[in-house]
Amino acid sequence: MKQHVEEAARRARVAAGLLATTPRAVKDAALNAAADALVTATDRILEANAKDVADARAGGTPEHVIDRLALDAGRVAAFAQGVRDLAALADPVGEVVRGSTLANGLRMQQIRVPFGVIGMIYEGRPNVTADAAGICLKSGNAVLLRGSSSAAHSNAVIVDVFREAIAAAGVPADAVQGIDASDRSSATELMQARGLVDLVIPRGGAGLIQTVVEQSTVPVIETGVGNCHVYVDADADLDMALSIALNAKTQRTSVCNAAESLLVHKAVADEFVPRVTGALRDAGVVIHGDAAFEAADPDVLPATDEDYATEYLGLEISARVVESLDDAIAHIRQFSSHHTEAIVTRDLAAAQRFAASVDAAAVMVNASTRFTDGGEFGFGAEIGISTQKMHARGPMGLQEMTTTTYVVTGDGHIRA
Amino acid sequence: MKQHVEEAARRARVAAGLLATTPRAVKDAALNAAADALVTATDRILEANAKDVADARAGGTPEHVIDRLALDAGRVAAFAQGVRDLAALADPVGEVVRGSTLANGLRMQQIRVPFGVIGMIYEGRPNVTADAAGICLKSGNAVLLRGSSSAAHSNAVIVDVFREAIAAAGVPADAVQGIDASDRSSATELMQARGLVDLVIPRGGAGLIQTVVEQSTVPVIETGVGNCHVYVDADADLDMALSIALNAKTQRTSVCNAAESLLVHKAVADEFVPRVTGALRDAGVVIHGDAAFEAADPDVLPATDEDYATEYLGLEISARVVESLDDAIAHIRQFSSHHTEAIVTRDLAAAQRFAASVDAAAVMVNASTRFTDGGEFGFGAEIGISTQKMHARGPMGLQEMTTTTYVVTGDGHIRA
Numbered sequence: 001m002k003q004h005v006e007e008a009a010r011r012a013r014v015a016a017g018l019l020a021t022t023p024r025a026v027k028d029a030a031l032n033a034a035a036d037a038l039v040t041a042t043d044r045i046l047e048a049n050a051k052d053v054a055d056a057r058a059g060g061t062p063e064h065v066i067d068r069l070a071l072d073a074g075r076v077a078a079f080a081q082g083v084r085d086l087a088a089l090a091d092p093v094g095e096v097v098r099g100s101t102l103a104n105g106l107r108m109q110q111i112r113v114p115f116g117v118i119g120m121i122y123e124g125r126p127n128v129t130a131d132a133a134g135i136c137l138k139s140g141n142a143v144l145l146r147g148s149s150s151a152a153h154s155n156a157v158i159v160d161v162f163r164e165a166i167a168a169a170g171v172p173a174d175a176v177q178g179i180d181a182s183d184r185s186s187a188t189e190l191m192q193a194r195g196l197v198d199l200v201i202p203r204g205g206a207g208l209i210q211t212v213v214e215q216s217t218v219p220v221i222e223t224g225v226g227n228c229h230v231y232v233d234a235d236a237d238l239d240m241a242l243s244i245a246l247n248a249k250t251q252r253t254s255v256c257n258a259a260e261s262l263l264v265h266k267a268v269a270d271e272f273v274p275r276v277t278g279a280l281r282d283a284g285v286v287i288h289g290d291a292a293f294e295a296a297d298p299d300v301l302p303a304t305d306e307d308y309a310t311e312y313l314g315l316e317i318s319a320r321v322v323e324s325l326d327d328a329i330a331h332i333r334q335f336s337s338h339h340t341e342a343i344v345t346r347d348l349a350a351a352q353r354f355a356a357s358v359d360a361a362a363v364m365v366n367a368s369t370r371f372t373d374g375g376e377f378g379f380g381a382e383i384g385i386s387t388q389k390m391h392a393r394g395p396m397g398l399q400e401m402t403t404t405t406y407v408v409t410g411d412g413h414i415r416a
Numbered sequence: 417m418k419q420h421v422e423e424a425a426r427r428a429r430v431a432a433g434l435l436a437t438t439p440r441a442v443k444d445a446a447l448n449a450a451a452d453a454l455v456t457a458t459d460r461i462l463e464a465n466a467k468d469v470a471d472a473r474a475g476g477t478p479e480h481v482i483d484r485l486a487l488d489a490g491r492v493a494a495f496a497q498g499v500r501d502l503a504a505l506a507d508p509v510g511e512v513v514r515g516s517t518l519a520n521g522l523r524m525q526q527i528r529v530p531f532g533v534i535g536m537i538y539e540g541r542p543n544v545t546a547d548a549a550g551i552c553l554k555s556g557n558a559v560l561l562r563g564s565s566s567a568a569h570s571n572a573v574i575v576d577v578f579r580e581a582i583a584a585a586g587v588p589a590d591a592v593q594g595i596d597a598s599d600r601s602s603a604t605e606l607m608q609a610r611g612l613v614d615l616v617i618p619r620g621g622a623g624l625i626q627t628v629v630e631q632s633t634v635p636v637i638e639t640g641v642g643n644c645h646v647y648v649d650a651d652a653d654l655d656m657a658l659s660i661a662l663n664a665k666t667q668r669t670s671v672c673n674a675a676e677s678l679l680v681h682k683a684v685a686d687e688f689v690p691r692v693t694g695a696l697r698d699a700g701v702v703i704h705g706d707a708a709f710e711a712a713d714p715d716v717l718p719a720t721d722e723d724y725a726t727e728y729l730g731l732e733i734s735a736r737v738v739e740s741l742d743d744a745i746a747h748i749r750q751f752s753s754h755h756t757e758a759i760v761t762r763d764l765a766a767a768q769r770f771a772a773s774v775d776a777a778a779v780m781v782n783a784s785t786r787f788t789d790g791g792e793f794g795f796g797a798e799i800g801i802s803t804q805k806m807h808a809r810g811p812m813g814l815q816e817m818t819t820t821t822y823v824v825t826g827d828g829h830i831r832a
Contacts, residue, residue, distance in 0.1 A: 409767070409781040
C-alpha cells in the first residue's frame, strides 16, 4: 500500500512538471472535455453512486450524511458545469505579482507558479472530486484525491472519466489520480510524503482536520471548521440584526460559514433577546443560552462552555448577553475557530475595533456570515476556506493554489 | 519547563492582541529606543558574549562556529542599526492587498494583519535575536526567541535590553521574550504549542530544520538550506560564467545563497572546465567533479551523489558536465533544495525554460546566486529565506510576516 501512494505521487510529480508549462488553451480544452465527459457519463456515475448509497444505508449511515453522498443528474450537471466554468477564468500561472528594476540594474519579477503536487484528503461528498480535480488542473497542479471510502465507487468513476478526457486533450492523465480509500493508512502516507507532495488540503470535519494537522509532515492548509459568531452591538439596527442572525443560522446549516453562536450587547438585550429567541424558535432552532435567554423562553437550554465551542452544523445555536464590545471580542477570541465573525452596528469605531481584534479569516460588518465564500467574493472557484493563519487565509481560489518564484535577470551581475 | 513555554506563549498572546492595533509611530519609537539601548548596552552585551565564547572554546567548538557566535562593538552597532532601519520602513499592517465592491453592493477588502505569536528557533548567531525581535515588532507580531544554548548569555542580555526599551516606549515588554535554551525540550514545546503560537520559523542548519518540520504541529516556514546550482549553458558568455561561478561560490561561503554545485553544458566543457577548475583552485576551492573535471586537474576529487546533495557552506563545490539543458534541469530537480538556481546563457528560450522548470524560490539569469536576499531585493529587512513552497517563498520581508483578513461591509446583506 505504501507502494501505491508513493508510486502515484512519483507519477504525479512527473505530470506536474509537464503541467507547470502547459499553456492555458490546452488546460482549458481539457477542462471543457472533462465537463462534457462527466455529463456524458452521468448514468455510469449514478450507477456507481447508487452502490455507495446502498452500502451506506446498509451500514446505518444517517440520512443527512447520505444526502451529502447521494448524486442525481442535476448534481452531476452542476459539478460538470463547475469544471466548465473554470475554463473561463484567468490562468493564475505566470501572473507577475510584483516586479522592479533594482538599483544595480537587476530586473526582478515575482511570478506565480503552481505548487506541484496537491494531496486532497476529504470526506463523503463526491462533487469535491470533480471540483478539486478541475481547480488543481487549472492552476497547473497535479492532484492526488483521497476521498472517503463511503464514496469510493462514485469517486473512482469520476476520476476515470476525468483522466480519460484530459489525456485525450493533451494533459497527462496522471495529473489527476485517485488514492485507494479502502486502506486507512493511505491518508497517513499521503500526508507524510515529504518531497513528493507539496501541500495537503484536508476538507471535512474537525476530527479529520485535527488528524491531518497532527500527523502531516507536508505543509497543510486547514479548511473549513467554522464556529462563527454574530455579535449584535449596542448601536445595532435591531431589524437588521434579526435578519442577519436568522440568515446566518438558518439559510444553510451544514456549512462552515453558518453562524453557531449569537452575542448580544446588554444595552439592547431587553428588546432583542425576546425577539431573536422567538424568531429562532419559529425557524426550528434549538437555543443553548445564558440566563437572559433562558428567561426569555422556557425552551432555551442552559449553555455550557462546550456549547460555546461547538460547531453545530444544524438547527442549534449558542447565545449569550455580553457586557461590552470588549467582552464580545474576548468571548470570540476564546471560542472562535478563526473563520468568520460578524458584527451588526451603526458605530464606525466599534466596527473597526471588532474587525481589528477578532482574529478571523473574514469579518462581516452588517452582513451575514454566509458571504465568506469564493463564489460570493468573485473568485470564480474555491477549493476550500482556509482557517490556517498562513499567507492564504479565507476562501482559496485559483491564486491561492499557486506559490511564487523570483526570476532575477542580470548582465553578469556579481555581488561585491 | 512545559510551564515556562506555555506561560510565555500566553503572555505573548496578550501582548500580540495589543500590538496588532498599536500605531506605527509607537512601534517605530520603540524600535529606535531599542536600537539606542542596544548601543548603550554594548559593554554588557560583550561581557555576556565573552562568557559564551569562553564556554564554547572550552567545549572545543570549532573556530568557524565561534566566529558566528562572537560579537564585537562593530557587530553590536550593526544589529542595532538594523533595528533602527526598520523604523524607516512602511508598516505592512493595514495594507489593503485587494478590494472591490461586489455586484450585490458588499464592500470587500483584504487587509494585512499580523500573524500573532511567532516562534523563532535558531542556532548560534546572537544577532538573529535582535533582528527577529525588530522585524516581529515592526510587523505587529509578538515573538518567542528560542536561540542556541551556546549563545544563552548573549541572547539573555539582548532580550533584556530590548524589552526594557520597548516597554518604556509603550509597547508591551512581553511582545519579545526569550525561551530558556538550557532545556532541550523547550524547542519541542514551542513547536507544539498549537493555538498559542501561530507560526514557527526555524533558522539554522539542515538538521535543525528537519527536526522542526517533523515535530511541529504549528505551521512552519522552513528557511535557509541552499544547495544552489550555477548552470553554464551551451550559449553562455564564458567570461561572465567564470565571474558568476567564482562569485557565487567564494564571495561568502557560509551562507545559504552561496553556490554548492556547478553544471557545465558539454558544448562548452572543453574550453570552460579547465578555466573554471583553475580559477576555483586558485581561490582555494576543493572540487568534487565528474570525469571531465577530474581530467582537467589531478586535484579534483571524484564526485558522488552525496556530494551533489551536499550544502558545503565552505570552500568546496561539486561539478559535473551535462548533456543538455534538460539534463541540467533534471539534475537540479533531483538534488536541489529549491532555494536559488542560476543559469548563464545568451539564449532567451533556454533562460525561460530553466526558470519555469527548476522549481526554486529564486532563479538567477546571468547573475550570481548571492543576490537572493531581502536586502538586495529591496525589502529593507529579512527574517530568513523561505524554501518552503507555501505562499511566502524566497526572502521574507515585513509583508511576509503578515497574514490577511477579509473585511466585508454591507447594509444588512443576507444570502438568498
